[in-house]
Amino acid sequence: MLSHFTMRLKLTIAYDGRPFSGWQAQPCGNTVQDHLHVALREIAKAPLPIQGSGRTDTGVHALGQIAHFDAPAGTVMKPFNWVAALNSHLPATIRIMACEEAPPDFHARFSAIGKIYHYDICTEPVMPPHKAGLAWHVPRLGDAARLRAALNLMPGRHDFHAFAAYRGNETAEMDYHRTLHAADLETLTDGCRITFFGDGFLYKMVRLLTGAAVRVAQGKLDPGTCSALLDQAPGLPHGKSPYCAPADGLYLQQVLYPPSC
Amino acid sequence: MLSHFTMRLKLTIAYDGRPFSGWQAQPCGNTVQDHLHVALREIAKAPLPIQGSGRTDTGVHALGQIAHFDAPAGTVMKPFNWVAALNSHLPATIRIMACEEAPPDFHARFSAIGKIYHYDICTEPVMPPHKAGLAWHVPRLGDAARLRAALNLMPGRHDFHAFAAYRGNETAEMDYHRTLHAADLETLTDGCRITFFGDGFLYKMVRLLTGAAVRVAQGKLDPGTCSALLDQAPGLPHGKSPYCAPADGLYLQQVLYPPSC
Numbered sequence: 215m216l217s218h219f220t221m222r223l224k225l226t227i228a229y230d231g232r233p234f235s236g237w238q239a240q241p242c243g244n245t246v247q248d249h250l251h252v253a254l255r256e257i258a259k260a261p262l263p264i265q266g267s268g269r270t271d272t273g274v275h276a277l278g279q280i281a282h283f284d285a286p287a288g289t290v291m292k293p294f295n296w297v298a299a300l301n302s303h304l305p306a307t308i309r310i311m312a313c314e315e316a317p318p319d320f321h322a323r324f325s326a327i328g329k330i331y332h333y334d335i336c337t338e339p340v341m342p343p344h345k346a347g348l349a350w351h352v353p354r355l356g357d358a359a360r361l362r363a364a365l366n367l368m369p370g371r372h373d374f375h376a377f378a379a380y381r382g383n384e385t386a387e388m389d390y391h392r393t394l395h396a397a398d399l400e401t402l403t404d405g406c407r408i409t410f411f412g413d414g415f416l417y418k419m420v421r422l423l424t425g426a427a428v429r430v431a432q433g434k435l436d437p438g439t440c441s442a443l444l445d446q447a448p449g450l451p452h453g454k455s456p457y458c459a460p461a462d463g464l465y466l467q468q469v470l471y472p473p474s475c
Numbered sequence: 476m477l478s479h480f481t482m483r484l485k486l487t488i489a490y491d492g493r494p495f496s497g498w499q500a501q502p503c504g505n506t507v508q509d510h511l512h513v514a515l516r517e518i519a520k521a522p523l524p525i526q527g528s529g530r531t532d533t534g535v536h537a538l539g540q541i542a543h544f545d546a547p548a549g550t551v552m553k554p555f556n557w558v559a560a561l562n563s564h565l566p567a568t569i570r571i572m573a574c575e576e577a578p579p580d581f582h583a584r585f586s587a588i589g590k591i592y593h594y595d596i597c598t599e600p601v602m603p604p605h606k607a608g609l610a611w612h613v614p615r616l617g618d619a620a621r622l623r624a625a626l627n628l629m630p631g632r633h634d635f636h637a638f639a640a641y642r643g644n645e646t647a648e649m650d651y652h653r654t655l656h657a658a659d660l661e662t663l664t665d666g667c668r669i670t671f672f673g674d675g676f677l678y679k680m681v682r683l684l685t686g687a688a689v690r691v692a693q694g695k696l697d698p699g700t701c702s703a704l705l706d707q708a709p710g711l712p713h714g715k716s717p718y719c720a721p722a723d724g725l726y727l728q729q730v731l732y733p734p735s736c
Contacts, residue, residue: 228605346491346568
């Protein structure tokens with residue numbers, strides 16, 4: 215059936231971040247968004263801009279990145295047909311896991327009300343070769359109780375200025391307050407997973423929080439210092455948490471929207 | 476302590492087969508054995524030949540490949556020191572998991588008394604991007620009971636000529652008899668794993684056995700035909716099993732030696 219209107223489509227996308235220069239389109243052309251633009255153009259025979267829920271950095275993985283685009287009027291493809299069509303034009307390290315119709319005002323970035331990231335740490339003495347780039351190798355992680363205690367400091371509404379890297383587009387009015395609903399620790403067979411659930415995340419915030427928690431576990435950062443980095447007094451020069459975990463173990467797991475989306 | 480004699484060392488090696496042109500040294504230089512030769516030469520400042528338990532093809536993975544080499548007389552390094560030394564000269568997709576002293580007559584290939592391979596199959600509708608090249612994607616695997624029944628035909632001592640690919644170095648006297656101790660099926664969260672344990676395997680035998688079993692499960696190969704391909708009458712032209720599973724899902728899991736090794 216021919217549609218006379220454009221149809222807003224919501225994609226769930228998984229990718230192995232290792233071969234790509236992050237999410238955001240770039241002149242180099244080797245980002246996830248670039249590959250999606252190429253695939254959409256090949257199918258629709260016209261450029262179709264695609265909007266993601268947010269950027270991920272070079273090497274960062276996604277299990278449930280969300281993006282939207284508008285299928286042009288006259289498209290005969292049903293939403294689920296886009297899954298196989300796009301996958302046949304994408305590298306095997308980027309997969310469309312689902313495609314569904316969304317309300318016309320759905321916006322992958324602005325409709326989002328929360329995100330879940332997880333960070334995998336491998337504590338084996340030798341990093342298994344099949345995990346290279348998929349987990350952070352920390353053979354001496356230190357004390358699990360200290361790791362858990364550091365994570366327990368983090369949930370709540372805080373000024374996370376100390377856990378935000380400089381991106382270059384910051385303004386003086388930028389609000390660094392975010393609500394972290396949970397920072398949970400789970401044991402895996404070869405290490406552990408830290409899961410962060412929040413209403414939004416600043417640039418490199420998950421990697422800076424993970425880096426700080428691991429350094430507390432290793433006895434290299436005092437829990438009091440970690441705590442003092444949250445909610446620093448406004449107007450004073452901000453201290454910055456000095457430990458950023460590598461991209462390797464970071465996964466954008468899920469983007470949350472209101473039930474109406 | 477300086478050793479006055481060469482010391483035979485046994486390496487346990489894991490690798491992600493995707494970036495490499497198999498195990499066996501080649502002029503192209505991008506095989507696992509080539510990378511090990513480079514690493515050994517960098518450490519020992521002299522070429523040290525290394526012998527593996529057997530070849531693996533392009534794209535085939537290993538969790539417990541075994542190889543031996545002789546550390547030259549005068550080497551001060553203890554066996555376990557070779558683990559970190561070699562790993563620091565190898566790509567992250569090849570890892571030395573262990574190094575131990577072996578008897579002087581230990582031979583990675585000729586001392587082996589058995590091997591365990593497993594083959595991973597992913598049955599998800601869309602292949603997860605982090606599994607690309609690490610499992611065979613078979614979204615329509617068919618009937619698990621038929622798969623199990625096909626695998627149950629295989630163990631025992633058989634002429635596996637029908638399940639051997641042509642390598643080019645075959646002789647008229649070549650013996651195609653092998654003993655398959657087990658062909659077991661295990662359910663995974665996103666598919667299944669077939670584990671083959673035998674005293675030795677012919678060229679592409681695991682992939683041809685897996686291909687046949689999957690085709691039986693899908694109803695594309697009759698179990699009777701599969702059975703007839705085993706133990707064909709000698710002297711007659713041999714039928715060949717026509718289905719070879721891809722390298723993607725194949726792992727050399729373990730090489731077995733007598734307790735004295």
